[in-house]
Amino acid sequence: FKVVSPRNCRRIREEMTSSFAMMINTTKASTFIRGETTLKAGSSVKSSSSSRRHASVSVRAAGDDERLRLHNLSPLPGSRRKPTRKGRGYGAGQGGTCGYGMRGQKARGGTGTRPGFEGGQTPMYRRFPKLKGIAGGMSAGKPKFVTVNVSDLAQALADSKISAGQDVDLDTLKSVGLIKATGYYRNLPLKVLGDGELTQGLKVKAAAFSASASEKLAAAGGEAILVEGKKPKWSREAHEAAQAAAK
Numbered sequence: 001f002k003v004v005s006p007r008n009c010r011r012i013r014e015e016m017t018s019s020f021a022m023m024i025n026t027t028k029a030s031t032f033i034r035g036e037t038t039l040k041a042g043s044s045v046k047s048s049s050s051s052r053r054h055a056s057v058s059v060r061a062a063g064d065d066e067r068l069r070l071h072n073l074s075p076l077p078g079s080r081r082k083p084t085r086k087g088r089g090y091g092a093g094q095g096g097t098c099g100y101g102m103r104g105q106k107a108r109g110g111t112g113t114r115p116g117f118e119g120g121q122t123p124m125y126r127r128f129p130k131l132k133g134i135a136g137g138m139s140a141g142k143p144k145f146v147t148v149n150v151s152d153l154a155q156a157l158a159d160s161k162i163s164a165g166q167d168v169d170l171d172t173l174k175s176v177g178l179i180k181a182t183g184y185y186r187n188l189p190l191k192v193l194g195d196g197e198l199t200q201g202l203k204v205k206a207a208a209f210s211a212s213a214s215e216k217l218a219a220a221g222g223e224a225i226l227v228e229g230k231k232p233k234w235s236r237e238a239h240e241a242a243q244a245a246a247k
Contacts, residue, residue, distance in 0.1 A: 151196020189229030
């Protein structure tokens with residue numbers, strides 16, 4: 001559209017509105033602006049002043065099938081809301097106290113109260129009981145090993161899942177279904193505990209043994225073989241000691 005004077009802007013806008021409305025009613029669609037945008041019912045025609053001497057008329061389509069272009073981009077209705085300006089008089093529609101109430105700490109300026117504060121009474125996070133161990137947030141209570149008892153090994157021998165004199169490690173116990181280590185436990189090393197009795201010898205490879213488990217394995221003719229478990233956490237002292245031992 002060409003630039004026209006402000007005197008003729010209103011007349012041109014009215015003529016364009018009537019002509020476009022006639023085209024919409026007859027053909028239901030009209031392409032304009034480089035032949036790419038479709039004007040449908042519900043379109044609006046508006047004029048915007050670029051200066052005091054000249055005014056430009058722009059057309060904006062509101063159809064559902066309209067192609068997005070730079071001239072018709074706009075935020076979705078309701079996505080842009082102006083912030084509420086508190087304390088600007090009765091004309092703002094918030095009443096005399098603007099939603100803050102009559103008096104009190106929260107009705108005055110400043111930071112207010114901290115999160116969780118309930119006016120001095122025992123807050124909710126102190127009223128509720130706390131869980132022990134891992135559920136209570138104590139990471140020290142997390143297990144460090146996947147455990148198996150001597151009685152479990154004896155039962156596996158009785159069920160012919162493993163044989164006497166066999167080398168038993170963590171992978172062997174997982175394959176026979178004696179240990180189901182999933183999730184957090186899948187990367188933990190093996191530890192053998194001494195609950196139960198063993199009558200046949202086994203060569204068990206684990207990262208840790210209890211004292212009673214080692215004694216029972218040796219008494220049954222087996223052997224408790226210590227293997228390296230999880231990679232130890234790096235520390236400067238251990239690193240310097242390893243370097244000194246290598247020299």
